Amino acid sequence: MRTRWIEVLVGMFMMLGAVAVLGLALNVSGLNLSQGDDTYTVYARFENIGGLTERAKVTLSGVQIGEVGAITIDTERMMAVAALNIYAEYNFLSADSSAQILTAGLLGEQYIGIGVGFEEDVLKNGDYIQDTQSALVLEDLIGQFLFNKVSE
Amino acid sequence: MIGFLARLGRQGIDRVASLGRFGQMLFAALLAKPEPLVMLPLLIKQLYFVGVLSLVIILVSGLFIGMVLGLQGYTILVDYGSEQAVGQMVALSLVRELAPVVTALLFAGRAGSALTAEIGLMKATEQLSSLEMIGVDPLRRIIAPRFWAGFISLPILSAIFAMVGILGGALVSVEWLGIFEGSFWANMQNAVDFREDVLNGLIKALVFGVVVTWVAVFQGYDCVPTSEGISQATTRTVVYSSLAVLGLDFVLTAVMFGDL
Amino acid sequence: MSVIQNDDAIVEIRDLCFSRGRRAIFKGISMRIPRGKVTAIMGPSGTGKTTLLKLIGGQLKPDSGSVLVEREDVNRVSRSRLFEIRENMGMLFQSGALFTDMSVFENVAFPIRVHTSLPDDMVRDIVLMKLNAVGLRGAHELMPSELSGGMARRVALARAISLDPDLVMYDEPFAGQDPIAMGVLVKLIRSINEALGHTSIIVSHDIQETLGIADYIFIIADGYVVAEGDVESLRANQSEQVQQFMKGLPDGPVPFHFDKAELVTELGIERGGQ
Numbered sequence: 159m160r161t162r163w164i165e166v167l168v169g170m171f172m173m174l175g176a177v178a179v180l181g182l183a184l185n186v187s188g189l190n191l192s193q194g195d196d197t198y199t200v201y202a203r204f205e206n207i208g209g210l211t212e213r214a215k216v217t218l219s220g221v222q223i224g225e226v227g228a229i230t231i232d233t234e235r236m237m238a239v240a241a242l243n244i245y246a247e248y249n250f251l252s253a254d255s256s257a258q259i260l261t262a263g264l265l266g267e268q269y270i271g272i273g274v275g276f277e278e279d280v281l282k283n284g285d286y287i288q289d290t291q292s293a294l295v296l297e298d299l300i301g302q303f304l305f306n307k308v309s310e
Numbered sequence: 311m312i313g314f315l316a317r318l319g320r321q322g323i324d325r326v327a328s329l330g331r332f333g334q335m336l337f338a339a340l341l342a343k344p345e346p347l348v349m350l351p352l353l354i355k356q357l358y359f360v361g362v363l364s365l366v367i368i369l370v371s372g373l374f375i376g377m378v379l380g381l382q383g384y385t386i387l388v389d390y391g392s393e394q395a396v397g398q399m400v401a402l403s404l405v406r407e408l409a410p411v412v413t414a415l416l417f418a419g420r421a422g423s424a425l426t427a428e429i430g431l432m433k434a435t436e437q438l439s440s441l442e443m444i445g446v447d448p449l450r451r452i453i454a455p456r457f458w459a460g461f462i463s464l465p466i467l468s469a470i471f472a473m474v475g476i477l478g479g480a481l482v483s484v485e486w487l488g489i490f491e492g493s494f495w496a497n498m499q500n501a502v503d504f505r506e507d508v509l510n511g512l513i514k515a516l517v518f519g520v521v522v523t524w525v526a527v528f529q530g531y532d533c534v535p536t537s538e539g540i541s542q543a544t545t546r547t548v549v550y551s552s553l554a555v556l557g558l559d560f561v562l563t564a565v566m567f568g569d570l
Numbered sequence: 571m572s573v574i575q576n577d578d579a580i581v582e583i584r585d586l587c588f589s590r591g592r593r594a595i596f597k598g599i600s601m602r603i604p605r606g607k608v609t610a611i612m613g614p615s616g617t618g619k620t621t622l623l624k625l626i627g628g629q630l631k632p633d634s635g636s637v638l639v640e641r642e643d644v645n646r647v648s649r650s651r652l653f654e655i656r657e658n659m660g661m662l663f664q665s666g667a668l669f670t671d672m673s674v675f676e677n678v679a680f681p682i683r684v685h686t687s688l689p690d691d692m693v694r695d696i697v698l699m700k701l702n703a704v705g706l707r708g709a710h711e712l713m714p715s716e717l718s719g720g721m722a723r724r725v726a727l728a729r730a731i732s733l734d735p736d737l738v739m740y741d742e743p744f745a746g747q748d749p750i751a752m753g754v755l756v757k758l759i760r761s762i763n764e765a766l767g768h769t770s771i772i773v774s775h776d777i778q779e780t781l782g783i784a785d786y787i788f789i790i791a792d793g794y795v796v797a798e799g800d801v802e803s804l805r806a807n808q809s810e811q812v813q814q815f816m817k818g819l820p821d822g823p824v825p826f827h828f829d830k831a832e833l834v835t836e837l838g839i840e841r842g843g844q
Contacts, residue, residue, distance in 0.1 A: 161351070161355075164354065164355060164358045165354055167358055167362045168354050168357045168358050168361070168362060170362075171357065171358075171361050171362045171365065171463075171466065172357075172466065174365075174466075174470055175465075175466030175467075175469055175470060177473075178466070178469035178470040178472070178473040178474075179469045179508075179512070181473045182405065182469060182472055182473055182476075182504075182508045183504050183508060185476075185495065185499075186401050186405065186472075186473075186476055186498055186499065186502050186508070187499060187502040187503055187504040187507060187508050188498075188499025188500065188502070213503070338649070435665055435667055435670070436663040436664070436665050436667035437667050437668075437669055437670070439624070439629060439661075439663065439667065440661070440663055440667035440669075442627070442629055442653075442656065443627050443629070443656055443659060443660075443661040444656070444657075444680065444681045444684065444729075445653045445654065445656040445657040445681070445684070445685060446653070446684050447649075447653060
């Protein structure tokens with residue numbers, strides 16, 4: 159009888175552990191299992207991606223609709239290419255949407271904001287976003303500002 | 311003087327040799343063909359002693375450490391107007407560092423010392439010899455289940471510690487200090503990455519589990535079989551495993567989170 | 571000094587040397603333990619009698635020399651083979667060494683459960699028979715902590731013979747027992763040896779009890795076998811050490827004073843050295 163009781167307690171212990179890991183996964187790290195594999199990928203070329211990293215957010219009007227996948231270099235045009243994994247439920251982005259690298263706050267992390275277009279056609283898996291705007295690089299801004307000052 | 315050096319060297323070599331012998335035997339015992347029917351009840355019993363009975367101390371200290379983190383984090387962050395980030399601070403420090411390390415230290419004191427004392431007493435009362443003479447390998451019968459139990463329990467305890475700590479932090483900062491609940495959790499979820507933070511924390515706990523249990527079991531098995539020897543071995547278990555945990559934590563942190 | 575002519579030795583020890591740290595315990599001893607007899611190994615405390623049993627059981631490794639059990643060198647065989655050999659040995663430890671987390675019944679049943687796959691009711695019958703043989707059938711539900719020292723040793727004896735081993739080793743079976751318990755143990759060891767026909771090795775310094783049941787005796791002192799033979803031939807032995815040992819006999823179970831003489835000479839040597 160005592161052995162049985164011990165077995166039950168150990169079983170509960172293991173379950174508690176599983177619940178804790180699950181809690182850490184879903185509640186704390188915000189891991190979302192259902193969205194994990196159900197995405198389609200579009201690509202965007204940028205002159206300069208600044209501090210954009212993989213797994214950064216992709217947002218539409220501030221709502222996260224996907225995340226950045228692999229970042230590579232297009233060797234023909236010598237530009238950065240970011241793969242954007244968009245959650246499948248957001249399948250209504252028009253083909254002439256724009257992608258912009260934005261910064262959260264003054265010094266925060268960088269993410270991609272999608273601006274909606276007007277065309278009826280929608281972006282499909284493998285498409286390229288044509289209209290892109292690179293990251294703001296502080297040094298360039300300062301340089302431009304000084305240049306303008308001098309020419310005034 | 312030379313005699314002293316020679317003795318020192320001899321003792322050192324003996325120590326290393328016994329460590330090596332024990333490691334070899336332990337691996338032989340762990341890797342021997344499994345007999346689930348015999349081993350499972352033994353393992354469950356040890357999981358009870360090592361895991362379930364450690365639960366109370368883990369829950370209580372997890373809760374309090376989480377609450378303290380919430381309080382301290384708030385008082386620091388409020389100066390910068392970013393008290394919303396208290397959730398991510400509590401969660402990151404718990405998941406990455408405090409949960410595995412504090413759990414391992416508590417585990418060394420609670421379960422490790424008990425393991426050493428139990429095995430040492432078995433040795434002193436000739437129960438280990440007696441098992442050997444009955445033709446049962448005490449490494450497989452006594453040591454292996456205890457080792458596996460520690461190996462399994464510590465990550466579980468660490469996860470529970472982290473979860474309870476985060477709930478404690480939430481309690482303090484949301485219920486008492488009035489931080490908006492949504493931003494508390496959202497900030498946390500943005501900052502904490504499952505693979506990078508949670509899994510790495512659990513891997514740490516796993517490594518600590520191996521180290522602490524190994525030290526405890528070895529000290530018990532290798533102790534001088536007298537009451538004095540057992541008490542010394544128990545002390546050594548707590549001291550050595552705590553030092554090993556803290557030292558290893560640095561190494562693991564450097565490998566996992568440092569850009570090496 | 572008579573030497574066994576019978577070639578049938580269950581345990582054979584050849585030129586065994588063993589030291590613990592810097593202290594040499596055995597400096598080359600050889601002995602042959604005859605099959606089916608009760609053999610006693612005697613000597614003052616601290617001469618390594620218990621160590622000798624552990625060497626026979628393969629729990630310790632000698633510095634040199636060999637220990638053969640059933641013609642197999644226990645230090646040369648693999649670990650798994652060693653455990654098989656040990657299934658044929660029973661050992662009664664000085665402290666009893668019962669498993670404190672199991673009842674008396676489970677303690678005696680343990681070797682049977684581990685090494686056989688007999689059904690539960692058969693295990694139960696065997697255990698109760700063994701406990702009956704040591705007169706403790708009524709105590710099978712008790713825990714070891716509830717037993718007196720003498721009872722614990724009898725339970726340990728029942729456990730040691732639960733698999734009907736060919737060789738049973740007794741480590742100081744009489745030490746620290748009251749006269750009645752001692753008498754019971756003496757009778758038990760003798761009767762069990764006769765009933766089961768196995769070989770018994772008794773390590774003891776209780777002269778009277780041991781001489782009463784031993785067929786063959788080895789006396790160890792200073793790391794050597796100083797005398798061996800049956801009871802009669804040892805009584806007739808003229809060697810000073812043996813006589814000193816034997817003179818202790820009328821004094822009863824009090825350990826003989828071999829130790830003291832040794833200490834005095836040692837002190838004498840040290841004083842001379844300074």
